[in-house]
Amino acid sequence: MSPKRLVDPGPDPAQIEKILGAAGAAPDHGRLNPWRLILIPPERRHLLGAVFAEALIERDGEATEVQIEEARSKAFRGPLLVMVVARLGPELGETHPRERLISAGCAVQNMLLVAHALGFGAGLASGKALYSPQMRRLFSLTEHEEPLCFLSAGTVQTSKSSRPRPLTAGYTSTL
Numbered sequence: 001m002s003p004k005r006l007v008d009p010g011p012d013p014a015q016i017e018k019i020l021g022a023a024g025a026a027p028d029h030g031r032l033n034p035w036r037l038i039l040i041p042p043e044r045r046h047l048l049g050a051v052f053a054e055a056l057i058e059r060d061g062e063a064t065e066v067q068i069e070e071a072r073s074k075a076f077r078g079p080l081l082v083m084v085v086a087r088l089g090p091e092l093g094e095t096h097p098r099e100r101l102i103s104a105g106c107a108v109q110n111m112l113l114v115a116h117a118l119g120f121g122a123g124l125a126s127g128k129a130l131y132s133p134q135m136r137r138l139f140s141l142t143e144h145e146e147p148l149c150f151l152s153a154g155t156v157q158t159s160k161s162s163r164p165r166p167l168t169a170g171y172t173s174t175l
């Protein structure tokens, strides 16, 4: 679900705890907890909006005021907004970074599923600003941490018909 379509009311504190708690059920080889979640509460959204705006201005010096405001407004979408960060540093142990990313992906899918099970819409967003130095600074990411995506959840304002899913045969073969 696109964050654009997610509005108030969002999950209450107990529901947020269930959504975030589902992340903790992700497979985690070696119990490293190789990812972390950063909540972005309403009163801090303007800081994220400033990063979206700055990152756009930096990569496109000709961006119009309308485009800059559109970039800024992305920070205000979705009542629940969480950044998912992968922890890829050697200090956690020797598990391969790929396994850590899979663990993070499972955590994300668990949160999406629980949000949907609670009756909310939920979705992911990335975008070029996610990888900007300003974003790393705002979220105090360390050298070995990588931002993976934003997860939003809220009430579905307008839904879109779902896309056709690929056929099993399209992605499965037999050895």
Ligand SMILES: Cc1cc2nc3c(=O)[nH]c(=O)nc-3n(C[C@H](O)[C@H](O)[C@H](O)COP(=O)(O)O)c2cc1C
Residues within 6 Å of the ligand: 001, 123, 124, 125, 126, 127, 148, 149, 162, 163
């Ligand atoms: C890490 C990650 C980041 C994503 N970021 C975006 C995004 O910024 N914008 C977008 O339209 N879809 C993004 N997607 C794709 C959506 O989550 C979703 O899969 C897509 O819109 C199709 O919807 P559906 O899977 O419900 O059919 C992202 C997916 C992943 C896994």
